[in-house]
Amino acid sequence: MEIENLLVSGLRLRCAHEAAFFSAGVIPDEEILEDRSVFWENGADSSGVPDEQAKTDTGDDLSTSGRFTGNLSLSTCSWPPLHAWVGALLILLFENGLDEGYLDRRDRPPLKVILSPKAVKLLEDSAAGISRFSVTPGHICALCPYLSWCARDTGDSQEE
Amino acid sequence: MARLICITSEVGMSRKNGTIQLTEKDGGRSALVPVVQTSEIFALYGAEPDGPLLSLLSQYAVPLHVFSGGKHLRSYLPASAILSGKTVLEQVRHLEDGEKHWLLAREMLRGGARIRCMAARTLRPREKEEWESRYLDCLAEGYAAGLIGIRQILSEFGKIDGEFLEREKWESGELAYASGLARAVVLGSITKLSLDPWIGILCSNGGIPPLAEDLFFIFSPLLVWMWPREDRPSPDRENLPDIFRKHLSRPSASNGSRLWSLRYLPVREGYAILSHFAAGRPYRCASRVGVDHYGD
Numbered sequence: 127m128e129i130e131n132l133l134v135s136g137l138r139l140r141c142a143h144e145a146a147f148f149s150a151g152v153i154p155d156e157e158i159l160e161d162r163s164v165f166w167e168n169g170a171d172s173s174g175v176p177d178e179q180a181k182t183d184t185g186d187d188l189s190t191s192g193r194f195t196g197n198l199s200l201s202t203c204s205w206p207p208l209h210a211w212v213g214a215l216l217i218l219l220f221e222n223g224l225d226e227g228y229l230d231r232r233d234r235p236p237l238k239v240i241l242s243p244k245a246v247k248l249l250e251d252s253a254a255g256i257s258r259f260s261v262t263p264g265h266i267c268a269l270c271p272y273l274s275w276c277a278r279d280t281g282d283s284q285e286e
Numbered sequence: 287m288a289r290l291i292c293i294t295s296e297v298g299m300s301r302k303n304g305t306i307q308l309t310e311k312d313g314g315r316s317a318l319v320p321v322v323q324t325s326e327i328f329a330l331y332g333a334e335p336d337g338p339l340l341s342l343l344s345q346y347a348v349p350l351h352v353f354s355g356g357k358h359l360r361s362y363l364p365a366s367a368i369l370s371g372k373t374v375l376e377q378v379r380h381l382e383d384g385e386k387h388w389l390l391a392r393e394m395l396r397g398g399a400r401i402r403c404m405a406a407r408t409l410r411p412r413e414k415e416e417w418e419s420r421y422l423d424c425l426a427e428g429y430a431a432g433l434i435g436i437r438q439i440l441s442e443f444g445k446i447d448g449e450f451l452e453r454e455k456w457e458s459g460e461l462a463y464a465s466g467l468a469r470a471v472v473l474g475s476i477t478k479l480s481l482d483p484w485i486g487i488l489c490s491n492g493g494i495p496p497l498a499e500d501l502f503f504i505f506s507p508l509l510v511w512m513w514p515r516e517d518r519p520s521p522d523r524e525n526l527p528d529i530f531r532k533h534l535s536r537p538s539a540s541n542g543s544r545l546w547s548l549r550y551l552p553v554r555e556g557y558a559i560l561s562h563f564a565a566g567r568p569y570r571c572a573s574r575v576g577v578d579h580y581g582d
Contacts, residue, residue: 143565146565147561147565149373149564150560150564150565151373151478151479151480151560152557152560153478154544155544156544156545156546156547156550156553156554159325159478160288160325273542274541274542274544275561275567276567277542
């Protein structure tokens with residue numbers, strides 16, 4: 127649940143509505159509901175091993191990759207979108223007094239995340255309770271997975 | 287991609303090496319089903335799951351529904367998918383407020399009437415005016431009755447539904463089976479929502495959690511009435527799993543370019559309710575929902 131809270135805070139850096147949707151457990155796409163590829167990764171080691179051992183193999187150890195010794199790294203999943211993980215990593219960097227870290231992505235090169243002065247300002251604003259709302263639809267909304275949930279419901283079905 | 291699994295013989299269910307082991311009661315054949323490839327299980331001819339298996343299903347958020355002789359016996363529903371206690375608090379706060387509760391209930395009644403009109407128009411186009419007029423009259427009575435009269439109005443809707451289904455020539459066994467399967471689908475959807483299923487909006491009691499009963503009220507015309515006429519469910523029907531999966535995969539709603547199947551309509555509706563509670567979004571019941579006639 128700790129990572130859930132971190133991701134909610136990460137999303138809130140971009141849009142409070144998006145954070146509220148994620149926090150409420152809303153998933154914008156039926157395919158994401160059915161996509162259990164994350165479990166496949168962990169499931170591979172649970173098939174064919176005794177149940178007692180499988181019980182301990184419930185998640186990835188963040189230090190297993192060993193590729194980023196000395197830096198903060200976070201292993202991402204397919205859901206939520208990357209910007210949530212970027213936000214979460216920025217918070218971790220800020221809290222730990224670090225300047226840069228990595229997002230370890232499956233099947234893709236790792237992403238370097240730098241805590242820039244702009245990001246620090248964003249985090250300070252967030253800590254002071256100044257949250258961002260995407261009031262005017264724009265660039266941020268166009269990239270948001272929840273766009274269709276936020277959009278005003280116009281022209282309904284024919285029987286109305 | 288995870289799959290909906292239908293089991294077509296009576297089985298014992300246990301856990302073996304992190305997978306699901308099925309053992310046939312008659313014959314003793316056994317099979318292993320990977321839990322990570324499974325999204326929901328319908329045991330159509332009875333099942334006896336053991337404790338460790340239920341724990342595994344709970345860990346992977348896989349609902350299990352047990353049927354026998356065409357009747358829905360019970361469902362095992364994992365609760366681990368519930369993410370946020372905040373939404374439950376919002377749900378309670380919202381429904382404790384009589385005015386807010388009524389606005390939500392009123393919208394749900396309207397959605398239920400709209401879906402019924404849509405189904406009647408699709409299934410019995412020549413009689414569409416008759417059914418539309420009856421359902422809209424019932425809705426108007428509901429609007430006038432307010433929160434206190436909801437139970438009575440639901441009963442009125444039920445009477446009209448019964449007459450419609452009689453005219454559609456549903457046999458009681460087939461109807462009970464289709465209703466059981468639809469209730470199981472709705473119950474499965476509850477496990478994907480951060481809402482308390484025991485706090486309903488329209489219903490306050492019944493055989494299943496009230497919130498699931500609410501969703502069943504809205505979507506039963508699509509999940510039950512619009513079942514392919516030639517292939518209505520019965521325990522003797524060998525190809526039932528294929529027909530059931532095909533029925534549930536019918537495209538039924540869209541959010542922008544994203545399509546939602548019939549199976550996930552209750553989840554989508556739950557999300558709309560969640561968005562209303564948690565983010566203050568206006569709630570529009572069964573928004574942009576539409577199912578074509580089978581074969582169209």
